[in-house]
Amino acid sequence: MSLSLSAEQPAVPDVADDGVWLECIECGETFAPFDDVRYTCDECDGLLEVRYDDLPTFDDFEGHGVWRYADALPFESGVSIQEGSTPLYEVPRLEDEVGVEALRIKHEGMNPTGSFKDRGMTVGVKVAKELGVGRLACASTGNTSAALAAYGTRGSMETLVLLPAGKVAAGKIAQASLHDARILEVDGNFDACLDIVQELAAKGEVYLLNSLNPFRLEGQKTIGLEILEGFLTDYDTVPDRIVLPVGNAGNTSALYKAFRELVQAGELAEDDVPKLTGVQAEGAAPMVEAIQNGADEVRRWDDVETRATAIRIGNPVNAPKALPGIRETDGTAVAVSDEEITDAQRALAREGIGVEPASAASLAGLRKLRVNGVVDDDERVACLTTGHLLKDPDAAAAAGGDPEPVPADTADILEHLKQ
């Protein structure tokens, strides 16, 4: 199977361009990477992956940000706003509370537009320029649209975003709007928006930059590479486990691909690959259902609800890439309640780390798996926090305490503070 950890490096097909090609994960058909616009396999509609004749080693990486990892990417540089090189915070109090050997928080909210989506867009928008397409588009629960708007305008391209009406956090719409995207508010949920934008893309109206686009996942691989390098520097070993929120499962797929490529290059032992551990909200947990039932396919959930709007997704498009990733790394998936998510958001905030609700799902999931005994006390763990607190100011205000009204008078305020 092409997605197994022990898969051999495939032979370079004739269609390869400078050692890069696209390959279907289902039937193995190969395609030239930049000749035509293509998101899925012509033969079987399966998901595509980018392949390279030359796999990177740690020694190849130099410089800063996403493009430090150019040797693991299809280009030397992209349309950049200095994405990547995000902090890998120590959290000693949380580490004690959760009870693991080491806990670090990889805070992707510290990217230029405040989420990891920037890492995918720096590569994806570069590919769009390479292909010479006119208009960029995505369906989004918010962060993809903010990132695409910023990278699109940075690359002097027109951007169209489809958002589920009433279900996108305020900060994200504000970003998409100010970065000059045309915003369509669709009377339907995210999955409906994605169906429509895929149809627009199939008609050649737009270039699709959802995580169905295999090039975006290439950029997102760099999260995994940064975490590995960070742990190697600080602990002299890679983490035992990476816990991350799951929506369309693009990150889960991207991290797995990064690790697979390092294994194929002989840079990482198969036994050392971190256990990929996905967390979903109880009201939108089709991946968790599939993992727990041992199913080969994910059942689409038509009605999804959670205050973690960034992962309010019922039909994770990258499931065929992510399910093998979770299974082959001996990971797992777990669902958490909205209350557990908000609790974790508060706990991270008390460490000075401001994240949006979906991001806090990772810590909430880790806590639950420690209580269940799935995660051992001797594990070194990285939790991924995917987006910044200011993305969803309403959720942050609701999770925090209320301001206290006082008169503009020092004596009154001193009196008030005694209460």
Ligand SMILES: *Cc1c(COP(=O)(O)O)cnc(C)c1O
């Ligand atoms: C996009 C997003 C996710 C979901 O990531 P997938 O790669 O689709 O699983 C999680 N959290 C935040 C903040 C996001 O913006």
Ligand SMILES: [Zn+2]
């Ligand atoms: Zn195919």
